[in-house]
Amino acid sequence: MGEDDAMYTVLLPTYNERENLPIIVWLLVKYFTDAKVEFEIIVIDDGSPDGTLEAAEQLQRIYGEERIVLRPRAKKLGLGTAYIHGLKHARGQFIIIMDADLSHHPKFIPRMIALQQRDNLDIVTGTRYSGDGGVSGWDLRRKLISRGANYLTQVLLQPGASDVTGSFRLYRRDVLRRLVDSCVSKGYVFQMEMIVRATRLGYRIGEVPISFVDRVYGESKLGGSEIVNFTKGLLYLFATT
Numbered sequence: 601m602g603e604d605d606a607m608y609t610v611l612l613p614t615y616n617e618r619e620n621l622p623i624i625v626w627l628l629v630k631y632f633t634d635a636k637v638e639f640e641i642i643v644i645d646d647g648s649p650d651g652t653l654e655a656a657e658q659l660q661r662i663y664g665e666e667r668i669v670l671r672p673r674a675k676k677l678g679l680g681t682a683y684i685h686g687l688k689h690a691r692g693q694f695i696i697i698m699d700a701d702l703s704h705h706p707k708f709i710p711r712m713i714a715l716q717q718r719d720n721l722d723i724v725t726g727t728r729y730s731g732d733g734g735v736s737g738w739d740l741r742r743k744l745i746s747r748g749a750n751y752l753t754q755v756l757l758q759p760g761a762s763d764v765t766g767s768f769r770l771y772r773r774d775v776l777r778r779l780v781d782s783c784v785s786k787g788y789v790f791q792m793e794m795i796v797r798a799t800r801l802g803y804r805i806g807e808v809p810i811s812f813v814d815r816v817y818g819e820s821k822l823g824g825s826e827i828v829n830f831t832k833g834l835l836y837l838f839a840t841t
């Protein structure tokens with residue numbers, strides 16, 4: 601399935617994911633192994649008080665230090681900077697970013713890889729808002745926030761993807777590094793800015809419909825301040841790009 605010598609790095613940011621981490625890692629190992637693809641999983645834990653790092657260390661003993669790489673930080677510094685931190689250490693030519701809470705199923709990864717290879721893409725985004733993609737388990741408030749954020753971005757910024765707030769994506773490593781360097785926002789709005797800048801820079805973007813399933817264990821970290829940040833980021837990009 602993979603390019604002959606292509607390696608894939610999965611960046612898994614974690615904050616209080618002790619229950620979810622062993623399951624997501626097991627699934628990732630299974631899908632990459634079945635697809636005969638070289639991979640590593642970088643866990644970026646931000647000092648989770650629930651013992652996520654200890655769970656990650658145990659997984660490292662089971663699957664090996666080549667496969668499970670730990671890049672912890674001492675305290676909670678946010679999702680955007682967690683990706684940047686993990687990216688610095690990534691060995692793969694392709695980077696997959698995804699949540700560790702099982703809302704993103706690794707079964708979609710082989711489809712993302714296949715689409716990237718078929719169309720020689722720079723980015724493949726998982727989309728909940730086209731084809732048979734969708735969301736399950738969210739309440740009305742969360743659905744409205746996500747739909748509203750995506751709708752406003754489509755109208756104001758015409759990005760090259762239908763789901764700009766999602767964070768299940770495959771990037772060429774060099775493209776991701778360039779985008780990270782060009783993005784200014786922090787927090788959840790970061791995902792939207794990445795796609796908008798990628799569109800402006802002319803990168804080739806494809807989409808794979810995904811079903812997003814709300815987490816069973818633990819809690820979302822989305823709060824009111826992220827909604828304010830998103831709105832500010834949207835207006836900033838509207839004015840400057």
Ligand SMILES: Nc1nc2c(ncn2[C@@H]2O[C@H](COP(=O)(O)OP(=O)(O)O[C@H]3O[C@H](CO)[C@@H](O)[C@H](O)[C@@H]3O)[C@@H](O)[C@H]2O)c(=O)[nH]1
Pocket residue numbers: 612613614615616617644645646676677678679682698699700701703746765766767768788791815819820821822
């Ligand atoms: N290292 C680290 N990880 C974090 C932090 N905050 C969250 N995470 C990890 O990031 C992933 C997503 O966190 P959630 O807080 O569960 O995200 P969410 O509210 O469900 O939001 C998801 O959907 C949004 C769009 O609807 C996305 O914008 C967002 O990126 C994420 O995928 C999980 O693996 C979680 O442990 C942090 O400060 N540091």
